[in-house]
Amino acid sequence: MGRTGGDDGLVAASASAEERAFEAGLRPRTLAEFVGQRKAREQLSIMLAGARGRGRPPDHVLLSGPPGLGKTSLAMIIAQELSVPLRMTSGPAIERAGDLVAILTALSPGEVLFVDEIHRIARPAEELLYSAMEDFRVDVVLGKGPGATAIPLDVAPFTLVGATTRAGLLTGPLRDRFGFTAHLDFYDTEELTAVLERSARLLGVELTPQGAVEVASRSRGTPRIANRLLRRVRDYAEVRADGVVSLEVARAALKVYDVDPLGLDRLDRAVLGALVKRFGGGPVGLTTLAVSVGEEPDTVEDVCEPFLLRAGLIARTARGRVATPAAFAHLGYDPPPGPLPGQGGATSLAGSWRGDGPEPATLFDESVDGAPGES
Ligand SMILES: Nc1ncnc2c1ncn2[C@@H]1O[C@H](COP(=O)(O)OP(=O)(O)OP(=O)(O)O)[C@@H](O)[C@H]1O
Ligand SMILES: [Mg+2]
Numbered sequence: 001m002g003r004t005g006g007d008d009g010l011v012a013a014s015a016s017a018e019e020r021a022f023e024a025g026l027r028p029r030t031l032a033e034f035v036g037q038r039k040a041r042e043q044l045s046i047m048l049a050g051a052r053g054r055g056r057p058p059d060h061v062l063l064s065g066p067p068g069l070g071k072t073s074l075a076m077i078i079a080q081e082l083s084v085p086l087r088m089t090s091g092p093a094i095e096r097a098g099d100l101v102a103i104l105t106a107l108s109p110g111e112v113l114f115v116d117e118i119h120r121i122a123r124p125a126e127e128l129l130y131s132a133m134e135d136f137r138v139d140v141v142l143g144k145g146p147g148a149t150a151i152p153l154d155v156a157p158f159t160l161v162g163a164t165t166r167a168g169l170l171t172g173p174l175r176d177r178f179g180f181t182a183h184l185d186f187y188d189t190e191e192l193t194a195v196l197e198r199s200a201r202l203l204g205v206e207l208t209p210q211g212a213v214e215v216a217s218r219s220r221g222t223p224r225i226a227n228r229l230l231r232r233v234r235d236y237a238e239v240r241a242d243g244v245v246s247l248e249v250a251r252a253a254l255k256v257y258d259v260d261p262l263g264l265d266r267l268d269r270a271v272l273g274a275l276v277k278r279f280g281g282g283p284v285g286l287t288t289l290a291v292s293v294g295e296e297p298d299t300v301e302d303v304c305e306p307f308l309l310r311a312g313l314i315a316r317t318a319r320g321r322v323a324t325p326a327a328f329a330h331l332g333y334d335p336p337p338g339p340l341p342g343q344g345g346a347t348s349l350a351g352s353w354r355g356d357g358p359e360p361a362t363l364f365d366e367s368v369d370g371a372p373g374e375s
Contacts, residue, residue: 010228011220011229011259011263012265013068013220013225026198026199029076030077030081031045035195036191036195037069037185040074040182043182044061044180048078051082057082057084057157057158058078058082058159059159060133060160060161061075061181062118062162062178063075063161063162063163063164063182064165064166064183065185066165066184066186066302066303066306067165067222067224068224069184069186069187069222070223071163072114075116075161075163082159084159085108086111089113089114089116090116090117090120091121092120094122096122096124097127099125100129100132100138104132104158105138107156109156110158110159111159118170118174129177130177133177134177137152137153139152140153169298186306186307187221189216189217192221192226193212195227197212199226200230200245203231205237207244207245208246210247211233211244211245212245213247214250215233217263218254218261218263221263229257229259232253233254236249236256236257264308264330269331270293271300272308272313272323273331274289275321276328276333278292281322281327282314282317282321282323284320284321284322286321289320305321313330
């Protein structure tokens with residue numbers, strides 16, 4: 001999604017090609033090694049055991065959630081746990097129905113077909129997928145117009161594992177054909193600490209428990225970011241300290257690398273900054289907010305907002321997005337006096353919120369209640 005590189009590379013949720021190679025070594029290989037996502041893990045493990053017992057491929061699986069939370073890892077684990085081969089492709093790679101026919105007809109019985117970014121699959125290919133998923137059959141159309149003939153081809157029984165960061169973009173018919181859907185959610189600090197301890201072991205990095213917690217709490221709820229920060233902190237520990245990643249070393253390293261204490265990346269900060277400074281805390285509509293930071297509304301909604309909501313920095317109201325006092329504080333601003341900005345005022349453009357007088361307030365929606373995230 002174009003969020004790597006630049007000064008936010010360290011905390012961007014997406015991965016570069018080089019990083020993907022590195023990640024391969026840290027990927028959990030079995031469900032037991034996969035940290036967190038307790039519910040999805042338990043459900044999957046029951047489903048896979050059932051399928052193994054019957055000696056038949058399990059239902060098709062849809063994995064959704066923000067980048068870097070373990071969708072690809074889980075797909076590989078599913079194949080591994082079933083002891084079947086895995087074929088990997090992605091939505092954008094399937095441009096024509098023919099591309100998909102070639103893949104499907106080459107599958108061996110029981111194989112797992114992993115389609116990453118499945119929401120980006122071309123429509124004609126998607127329609128072909130329906131019958132393949134349901135009846136293990138595809139109709140290949142030869143020729144055009146009145147003379148065209150459809151030749152049915154059998155497909156070996158397989159398991160489709162689809163991954164998407166945009167579950168909302170999936171068409172109804174496609175979504176309905178998945179027998180099992182797991183939504184991956186951000187990890188809490190404890191889970192990320194476990195991820196880091198495992199990675200440190202694999203990399204031979206000496207990491208103290210407090211050092212692990214410090215890195216975990218700045219990892220934006222995302223294992224990929226945790227592993228990336230661990231590499232940087234290790235460099236620092238080796239060059240500037242005795243090689244041990246302690247609390248002090250982790251803090252000093254993360255300071256050098258300008259890692260936001262909450263792990264926010266450039267886009268997160270831009271969105272929060274716009275909300276707080278330009279729109280006086282909101283409420284402001286998603287599209288207006290996205291345009292003001294030069295991003296697609298979809299990207300803001302699917303990649304950026306889930307974490308900001310989870311961290312208690314923004315809230316959604318009927319009139320739009322609002323910044324919470326925690327957001328003001330995080331950016332070093334005084335929170336607005338009096339009641340929080342709510343649905344009353346029109347989106348107030350420009351100028352500081354202070355001195356404009358309190359805007360009519362309304363209640364936040366429930367998503368902002370309670371804990372301000374794990375950090
Ligand atoms: N539950 C987990 N336990 C341990 N490590 C994990 C876990 N989830 C993810 N990771 C680590 O994070 C890295 C990124 O995970 P993965 O590639 O599976 O994410 P993804 O959801 O497929 O991301 P994207 O949407 O960008 O494709 C993996 O290489 C792995 O090391
Ligand atoms: Mg992936």
